[in-house]
Amino acid sequence: MDTRMQAFLLHLVLASFVFLSSIRDGYAGITSSYVRPEFPSVDIPLNHEAFSVPKGYNAPQQVHITQGDYDGKAVIISWVTPDEAGSSHVQFGTSENNFQASAEGTVSNYTLGKYKSGYIHHCLVDGLEHNTKYYYRIGTGDSSREFWFKTPPKVELDAPYKFGIIGDLGQTFNSLSTLEHYIESEAHTVLYVGDLSYADNYEYTDVGLRWDTWGRFVERSTAYQPWIWSAGNHEIEHFPYMGEVVPFKSYLQRHTTPYLASKSSSPLWYAIRRASAHIIVLSSYSPFVKYTPQFEWLGEELKRVDRKKTPWLIVLMHVPLYNSNEANYMEGESMRVVFESWFIKYKVDVIFAGHVHAYERSYRFSNIDYNITSGNRYPVPDKSAPVYITVGDGGNQEGLCSRFMDPQPEYSAFREASYGHSTLEIINRTHAVYHWNRNDDGKKVPADSFVLHNQYWKPFLADM
Numbered sequence: 001m002d003t004r005m006q007a008f009l010l011h012l013v014l015a016s017f018v019f020l021s022s023i024r025d026g027y028a029g030i031t032s033s034y035v036r037p038e039f040p041s042v043d044i045p046l047n048h049e050a051f052s053v054p055k056g057y058n059a060p061q062q063v064h065i066t067q068g069d070y071d072g073k074a075v076i077i078s079w080v081t082p083d084e085a086g087s088s089h090v091q092f093g094t095s096e097n098n099f100q101a102s103a104e105g106t107v108s109n110y111t112l113g114k115y116k117s118g119y120i121h122h123c124l125v126d127g128l129e130h131n132t133k134y135y136y137r138i139g140t141g142d143s144s145r146e147f148w149f150k151t152p153p154k155v156e157l158d159a160p161y162k163f164g165i166i167g168d169l170g171q172t173f174n175s176l177s178t179l180e181h182y183i184e185s186e187a188h189t190v191l192y193v194g195d196l197s198y199a200d201n202y203e204y205t206d207v208g209l210r211w212d213t214w215g216r217f218v219e220r221s222t223a224y225q226p227w228i229w230s231a232g233n234h235e236i237e238h239f240p241y242m243g244e245v246v247p248f249k250s251y252l253q254r255h256t257t258p259y260l261a262s263k264s265s266s267p268l269w270y271a272i273r274r275a276s277a278h279i280i281v282l283s284s285y286s287p288f289v290k291y292t293p294q295f296e297w298l299g300e301e302l303k304r305v306d307r308k309k310t311p312w313l314i315v316l317m318h319v320p321l322y323n324s325n326e327a328n329y330m331e332g333e334s335m336r337v338v339f340e341s342w343f344i345k346y347k348v349d350v351i352f353a354g355h356v357h358a359y360e361r362s363y364r365f366s367n368i369d370y371n372i373t374s375g376n377r378y379p380v381p382d383k384s385a386p387v388y389i390t391v392g393d394g395g396n397q398e399g400l401c402s403r404f405m406d407p408q409p410e411y412s413a414f415r416e417a418s419y420g421h422s423t424l425e426i427i428n429r430t431h432a433v434y435h436w437n438r439n440d441d442g443k444k445v446p447a448d449s450f451v452l453h454n455q456y457w458k459p460f461l462a463d464m
């Protein structure tokens, strides 16, 4: 155990002492009394440097990468060229200025009403080694640009890895603060829980333009490490007034996912394995009841999870199943009814969601005994249940959801209406350290943390 871990555990022991001594009968949650500084939730102006366009004719912009296969030996590199299609070529290699290998991608463009997109490139770079730093170059001549990324360790029982979790980011100054704090956290991969650009709050050609600014805004992180995408309601983009009624059009054109590698039939739901984690991405806004493709796929994917290879089972979705904020209250209930029993049967460790613009963490509770005739109406403590964490607090233009249900329900462990992001640092098969970091007057402040004990390997430990 390193000294950082020791210090953390000591801190936790002290914190739980204070915490336990305040509990009367069993569960008691905390509603943080922290009062956030009021900060306007307006989008960053178009001409701000946060959206700066790279120099050079047709220079690649909005560069982002995501995992390209099931096990982390491939990435998909995506970017936009504004002036002409140009090249979809990626050069890459393991040392700077020495690009021994190359791959060829595809290019496409789309319209949304009168908006015409730039040329969107997606290039699969595969056959990579694990645990290796790669440099890559895209674009041509003076306009070419170079970036790098690191591949994850081999999929393995005790492979350590640090994930970040961000949701509902948008493109305000609060979003910028979240993004900068996330980068300071030095995590390796973002688990993104939906609602990306909030471009759909604009009209006509501004929708597309705000997707472009968002792509340039997040590039400082997305060009260097994979963001694992899931879709939220702001990706649906139902615009009958401009004849655009195909859901997820901009989102799907701009973001690819390795869905075929997990035998999914849609980029909106899929799974990947990364280091010691098996990550399942669900779509809150695609059919999920019995017999639908998403339902059938999840049933099969859960059977493929091998906790002896990937001890950590993490699920991402946009709409939380447990939420005690007045905003979006019970919107996740329909999915809870369908999937909760599986999450318990398969011992999911943690479920991350967004949507509600606040932070909340649950105790291990379930409500699987409830049905229309049982009379068991309330969630009950359940050691086999996942922890539910809502991180819809990225900082978009809609502001915070600051009204929580009162009294705080028993399942709710900690809640606070502030902006921020989370990290989950996997130490080994049994231990992971979780943090939620609030943005506080421009500083990154750890505000909620705990050691997550693995659900599958927990029986081999003293009970938590």
Ligand SMILES: *[C@@H]1O[C@H](CO)[C@@H](O)[C@H](O)[C@H]1NC(C)=O
Pocket: 001, 002, 005, 427, 428, 429, 430, 431
């Ligand atoms: C995992 O790490 C924790 C904290 O460092 C340690 O207490 C525990 O014994 C480790 N578990 C295994 C299986 O190595």
Ligand SMILES: *[C@@H]1O[C@H](CO)[C@@H](O)[C@H](O)[C@H]1NC(C)=O
Pocket: 109, 110, 111, 116, 117
């Ligand atoms: C894509 O770009 C080509 C070449 O500039 C153009 O002719 C075509 O209309 C564009 N398609 C869409 C859907 O915008």
Ligand SMILES: *[C@@H]1O[C@H](CO)[C@@H](O)[C@H](O)[C@H]1NC(C)=O
Pocket: 369, 370, 371, 372, 373, 374
């Ligand atoms: C409903 O709950 C009752 C009591 O827990 C149980 O006996 C019954 O089988 C449940 N019905 C369904 C359809 O799950």
Ligand SMILES: [Fe+2]
Pocket: 168, 195, 232, 233, 234, 318, 354, 355, 356
């Ligand atoms: Fe949402």
